[in-house]
Amino acid sequence: MNKSAIQKFAIWARTELIAQVSQRAFQYGITAEDYGDANAATVNGQALTPSEQAQRRELVSEIQQKDYHQVMEEVAYTWFNRFIALRFMEVNNYLPSHIRVFSDSTGAFKPEILNDALHLELPGLDREKIADFIEKNQTEDLYRYLLLTQCNALNEAMPRMFERMGSYTELLLPNNILKADGILGRMVTDIPEEDWTDQVQIIGWLYQYYISERHEAVVDPLKGKIIQSKDVPAATQIFTTDWVVRYMVENSLGRYWIERHPESKLADKLQFFVKPKNGEITHINEPVKPQELTFFDPCMGSGHILVYAFEVLMEIYKECGYGERDAVAEILQNNLFGLDIDERCSQLAYFAVMMKARSYDRRFLSRGIEPQVYYPQKDADLVQFCSLLQVKDPGKKPREPEELTLFYQNYEVLLNDWNCRRLLSQKYAVVCTNPPYLNRYDAALKKFVTERYKDYSSDLFSVFIYRNFDFCKKGGYSALMTPNVWMFIKSYEKLRGYIIRNKWISGLVQMAKGAFFKEATVDICSFIFQNAQEKAPGLYFRLEDFKGDMEVQREKVLEAIENPDCGYFYEAKQSNFSKIPGSPVAYWVSKKFTENYTNKSVGDFGDVITGMTIGDNNRYLRLWYEININNAIFNAKSMNEIDLKKTYWIPYSKGGPRRNWYGNYEYLVNWSQKDNFNRSKTTLQHLYLHDGITWPFVTSGDFSARILPLGFLWDVAGSPCFFQNESIKLYVLGAMCSKAVNYILKVVNPTINVQAIDVSMLPLPDCGDAYKTKIINTVSTNCKLSQFDWDSFETSWDFKKHPLI
Incomplete structure (x- = not known):
């Protein structure tokens, strides 16, 4: 194509x-x-x-x-x-x-x-x-x-x-x-x-490209601002890559059938169907008829997922002895359901499913059968919230008028919205979707999701992860493609906890950075949950090392299916995730890794603090050589010894490039203006100016940490941790500068932002006193060497002369 x-x-x-x-x-x-x-x-x-x-x-x-x-x-x-x-x-x-x-x-x-x-x-x-x-x-x-x-x-x-x-x-x-x-x-x-x-997927690609300029107009100028409800479709509609659709459908719909039919040969026809390393599929003594394989896409877009589900359902019906013409009618009447908030998407999904049906039945267009795919037209709540609404009873079906009058047009609208509510009230064997990715809600949507889905409202995609379980029958499957941040960061911790305790992660593919979005602003994963508690190790693909587009990711998934010992295909028990603080979905780590968390953490030895935010950096921050040095104070031990009328510029820790042990001390903050700061952390005044350790909040490469000398205040970009004595501080700094901690942080939070909670929970090695003394002495030497290096250049306020002079 x-x-x-x-x-x-x-x-x-x-x-x-x-x-x-x-x-x-x-x-x-x-x-x-x-x-x-x-x-x-x-x-x-x-x-x-x-x-x-x-x-x-x-x-x-x-x-x-x-x-x-x-x-x-x-x-x-x-x-x-x-x-x-x-x-x-x-x-x-x-x-x-x-x-x-x-x-x-x-x-x-x-x-x-x-x-x-x-x-x-x-x-x-x-x-x-x-x-x-x-x-x-x-x-x-x-x-x-x-x-x-x-x-x-x-x-x-x-x-x-x-x-x-x-x-x-x-x-x-x-x-x-x-x-x-x-x-x-x-x-x-x-x-x-x-x-x-x-x-027929060309229809979806045409639509995505057709709205691409509208998408940019909605999203880019409003970056960081609210997306209005009328703009949600343009801001969030993304065509799902074909192989990801196949992976999701085959391992949800296909798996649901195969588990309940040991005699089925369907797995042989599914290219992306994943088996455990031993090749054995767990079967369930719960045979179902093909008509019971209800499949729902609550955010159907242009119908790509529904179309492929149609193909898999056709294989199942043919396996059961149905002819293609009869199977088409059965699928549309019993199996396939879809909703979307957008009219134009709904039209294309409707058309795509009709064309798929026509491909199997030459006379289909004359049979009067229509797909059960809808978009809300009149009901205000449906129009705004659609698949997020929880409907227990769709109400009484509207009665068809006897004559074709204006009342008939109104009847068609009422019937359409009743069908939307009917789909929302049903339970399905499989729910599969690519939900909207959006965290900048207008007032109405924000109120709705925070009231109905409070613990999962960080983003619309996380709301749908939770919502889809309500659509699933007990033992049913929910398959999605979403950003992968829910697997790691703190704002999704409650969602992870809910899934790990109550559901089963059957399988997951974690794509390489930038594979789906070339700008690498959103990293993607696709996964299948079962609406049941964990019953076996989940099957995971870690494609982080395979840089390239989605075609590269497709090839690597197929290679791993063919060769499970490839090195990037994992089987993992999700119960082990809870042994790591924050419960990250760290499926690739070893048993020894999780055992490290039985040791004491950084937070057990000291106070790990989130730094302050001053707001207008251009107004309140300066490099030390930009101000009158007579108005600055260095190495202060207490705020009481500072006269803000004379010495109001105070050293300020603000992250900076990767540098271990010592350095990146360049900024001063105008503390006389503290009342104008966004957040000056006045409740932590007793820790102001204390010495400790600091690290950069933004870490695009390897993690680094260094000494925070006496006399500093601290920004959120250069947050501190404080300890009772010098030995503990140096011991912790040694651990924080190690490759082991760098690896741990990439596991628990593989984003570019290292937060205070991440540092606080870092496990420390449990070694004997003699070894600790050796570590402390080595770290002390490293800090002195790094300080000598930092002070050898004019950018240090302690510079005296270049060492070569």
Whole structure:
């Protein structure tokens, strides 16, 4: 698949379509500033037909309810969705007419439908109208009519993808659609035809690239600020890599079936199905019928996960003796369910599942069967919170009106929202999703998640990790792809504890840094939980050492499945994770590593403190050589000996580059302004100016630590720890500068930020007095040598002269 061509086209198409539909709106007297009389019968001296008047009224009403730019955006993506759907169908010969809409049999942008217009069999086609267009040589108008009629003809088979003719979206179908360099021409010529063939995931890639500029507009300028609920879809939708989808589905849905059917040969057909090193699969005496394999994606996006689940379910039904046509109906009626908060995603997921069904059943589009995939339309709570809502009872199903009136349209909306609540109230054998990654909530969402999911509300993805267990039947599986921070950092400790105590981590793949997001801002993992307590060691892949994109990660997973003794495939008991403070998911460490935590820790010997934050560094901090040195005080032992009217600049520990033992003493803080600081740690005044140890908060490479001399205050970036005597301090410093501690920190917190709690919990080696004395003496020597080195340069305030002089 040529993703570069797909990306280039989709990004261009969004801008072009918005411009084109806006131009069409302008033709009907509608702009961002004004829309005139909603009931106008003429615009710019041109009389409107009755249908145009009705469509224009509907368009104005929509703009009044929403916003001009939002409506133009929505119409643009509606036509984009229809165009790519029609293109996929024509290339795969899925159109009921079997006549191409955009190209000819050679693949050129020469719509076959134009040549066969008089012989075309489409519901609602007016042959006299066609003949009139041909007679007057109005090829553009003829093509517009045929295209709209084709969309209308598909309404009966796919009503949620193709609306009936007459809506305002028809009014805004772009002009000049037969231009070779227009939307349709470039769609045909820019994207190779083979990329559309039997690859419905192209729909998802097109959509992700289509919204990519919108994603950047929402996320980047608002970095660190709140994401409004209307922008959540654009900010969070990410297309899941194909092999990750296969890994998740095969080891959740596939495993659920295989465990309950010892006779099944399904595992042989699943490329990413993972077995223990001994090759034995644990079976459960709980046989299930294929109809009981309910599969739910609560954040379905464009339906990629649902489509592959369809394929696995088809293999299961065929294994049970079903024909493909019957299996399709069973899967859609009994097995497959999906929700998403976004309308456009829901449309594409609906279409993708329909096309997968059509690939197995040639007459599927005429059978009146639809996928059970929905998005909330009217219910306010559903629209805002969707799959996060906990619904015990969906209520009474709406009654269908006897006549097709306005009440029927309202009925369809009510039925849709009832179906959303129905899906939210059910339990499933398998829940599988790629949830949104978002921790900057608007007020309503923040209130909701903190009230309903308080202990797991650090990010939406962690909320969904917890939420998905509620969707699972007892013994069911929950599979996700998320950032890997939940495995390690403190803000997810309660989530880890809940999982380790109550659920089973069946398997996990930890990708290398930057594999999914090249900027390496988010590191990804994919995993499968069972809604049951631990029953066996989990199966883990550690791909940290294999730098590269997701294709590299795929190859390494397959190599490990083929050769479990590869060195990066692990079996681990999750009960061992609790033996390490903070319970990190440290599946690769040895038994000896966990035994270290029976020793005393740094926190047992002293006070490990989180430093202060002053807020405006540019205002309150200076390098020591930037100020009048007469206003500074060094080596003070007590705040009582400092006269802030004269000596208000005090040495300030602020991290810095990696340096062990001694050094990085450059900054002074204006303590006379302490009342203006964000957080000056006044409750710790008794520790001000004491000597101790400090370390840098930000550590992109190896960890380092050094002496904190007398007379210092301390920033959060250079937090301190204090000890009762010099010997303990030097002994702890020796441990903190060791390779062992560096390794431990990378296990318990493999991020770039080393917090006070991480240092406090570091285990110390338990060795005899003689060995401790040797360590203390060596550390003392190292500190003196490092001090000599630091003071040998002019950047030290204790510099006297260069040692070579």
